Amino acid sequence: MKKYLESFSQRLFADLKINEEVSLAVSSEESDFIRFNQSKIRQNTSVNQHDLMLTYQSNQRLYKTKFSLTLDLEVDLKFALAKIKLLREQLNNTDENPQFFAMENNGTSEVYKKNDRPDTTQLMALISDTFKDSDLAGFWTSGPIRQASINSKGQFHYFETDSFFFDYSLYNGPRAAKGFYSSAQWNEKAFLAKAHESKNTLSLLSRPQVKVSPGAYKSYLEPMALAEIMGMFSGGALSRNSYEQGYAPLKKLNEKEKLLSKQFSLIEDNTLSFDTHFNSIGEIVPDKLPLIENGELKNFLTSTATAKEYKLQSNQADPTEALRSFEVRAGTLEKSEVLNNLGKGLYLSNLHYINWSDVQAARITGMTRFACFWVEGGEIVGPIQDLRFDDTIYNLFGDNFGAFTKHQEIFTSTSTYLRRSMGGMKVPGVIINSFNFTL
């Protein structure tokens, strides 16, 4: 792939005129997707896909055009050159872009990572066999991912990895326990231990259901439940571009009208290596960027384009200004102390379908999902029926914040819309002293 891209880019850039700049962002994957239901295989899809986003810039104007690569050099080049020819004719019929900035050579690099894992055909059998005594619904994904960022100023970053995850849930009628296994290196023992753990959780769910009415309850959110809420910080909340355009749930935090708990720190940490060391325009990302530190907002994710328009400092955020690789700092609560600390309240393993119910108030709504329990006297009483919450980020991590756990868990992205995503997070569990449920 790297060789192909070298030939492709050399020939393409040779055709450019003096006032033109082009960058290429490449995503390529060879993926095995296996879908399970009732511990058996529902669908298997193997995908070999390569696409290239070409950014053409000239005369303070820019245009992005993405296309699928056939890896037939002549066919792909012909397509790209025809696009550039059309843009030369058409782009001047528009105006200058306020976010335009000249491309730079952000250097060259290559990184290769390997993951020795069994062949997918063997894994299909292993999964079916491990869970033959269970009712499993789940999703195995594996294979190489390649990314590159190249431009006509001489920049050439190339990254290749191989990754896998198994995301699943086990059922006893309507009651379910979630499981997730992913690692930089496959380890069959670890996979089986996870399987054992989720089967154990499912057995706890066989206790009689407890009816919990809407109201405010002290709650413990497992790391996977907190991970769902942290997804809301990624969808525009920390984007400087969104903030400038009025989409600003963290406005009160930024203006110091509200503070979060001193325990709350959210850091974009690229040394965790969940994503590439360069962003999609090839800028090398900083090792660490504190976003919220000890409850105060320190930085928004600010891309170079946003910085240009609003005359700010870029922190090399990706043009999407989404979180890539981040950590919520751990607290001091021991895992073994969670139930005691909770005393009486809700133990929530997962949350589902979270959305802003009022963006300006940083208020979010969503549902409990999978293994969630009522706890009394520091002991699990039984599973609950799913509840809807509706509460603000300022309450959850400010006024009503309890504690973060000492243990953290890692969640690499399982998103597969259009293509496999990279990225991930490392988050603890959290006690919230009062969490508002409405339905």
Next chain:
Amino acid sequence: MQTENNQNLFVAEFKKYKSEADFVAFKTVSEKSRDYTVRNGKPDQFYESNDSGLLIEVMKNGHIGYGATSEFTSEGINHAFKKAMAMTTAAEKNSVFKFTEAIRPPSKGSYETLRSRKLDQLSLGEVYDFLKKTSLALKTNDKIISATSDVMLIETTQNYLSSAGAEFTQDFDIIVNSMQATARDGAETQTRSLHGGRGNCLQAGAEYFNLDKALQECEQISREVLELLTADNCPSETCDVILAPDQMLLQIHESIGHPLELDRILGDERNFAGWSFVEAADFGKLQYGSKMMNVVFDPTVAHELASYKFDEAGNPAHKKYLIKDGILQAGLGSLESQMRSNLSGVANSRSSSWNRAPIDRMANINLESGDKTLEQMIASVERGVIMFSNKSWSIDDYRRKFQFGCEYGRLIENGKLTKILKNPNYRGVTVPFWNSLSALSNTTETYGSPYCGKGEPSQVIRVGHASPYALFKNIEVFGGG
């Protein structure tokens, strides 16, 4: 990259492999999508995607598996075919169900969006001019900090050939047009848009663009966003609610469309999108809503977003009642789900593109109109709220407990529209909610969503929803803050 050369290669390569498994099908999808945004009269984004590739389906001992590639060359196709065969051979030993070839009928024919001028005729300059004028028309006041006008122009071609004898082509032109203004005054920020986010979408050609009509819409959006800056919050109480068609689209989507998908009922989606409160035994029996509720699956409506002639397994598309006089009749299940469940279904095997396997999806799911005018409906309400344009949505994984928020509301007191309300929200539980439906307007409006998410691996798909205004009794409403 749909060229004549590609078409020849597609046919020649298919012939090579069509006898190499119990069943073989080749599908190409080629889609050009242009997404242009103008903000405050200046370019915000010019983005284009040209996505193209091949999906290979192979059946082995009743199990269908898939191989997909963007490498549209003899070598690339060979690699994808071999991979699909190896994986499917391994998978069929532990497959969920053994199908017969009946799930892939030998359909022949073609479909084309009804249009008078194809979208490929529209140049960047022409579209930019429309967007610039409308964006500037939205920015009528300094309090409007962001005025964006956006259009997506999507041109898609599907080709399908199967060893069972299917041979069809479908050609779609799609427009998603949105306009949005955000206004700020002190601590208050509000957004108003054309039918909420990307709700305004349809199949049409370049003739869709009507600047005079768009400028009138801009005038209304900018007027209403400024009204919201000084409006009262929606009160918290239980009262009547009238939902406009551009909110009903989400209500129909989330609380009728998704729970009726047979693959959800069969458990395929339990790990991701979720299960369903609907069970197989409910069909023909469950009183889903009040007697005036009639819901159809209808991919045959001209210009509605998800119209087509065949689903992607080659099943011919027909209109079908899902809910008739409030009683649940049929689910949204493809030939595969119908064979697995012994339930009746529809032609809804669909995938987001060439790189994903088809699954049970919505197409156009429409609520039929009633017999009242909107004025009569308002006049019948003693105390209530009318809500326009979806802005927030959430529902549980069984599709019971939902909560929705809208952009713009009006209080109804003693049969009259009174105060303007900001942040109107409501919540409820699916079956009791639909049973509280007590009036429908005699006209419908048609919208849709270009982004319905589902599946492992995940897929977004386009769905259409037409609805009248609908009145629901005793609903819990509340405001923001």
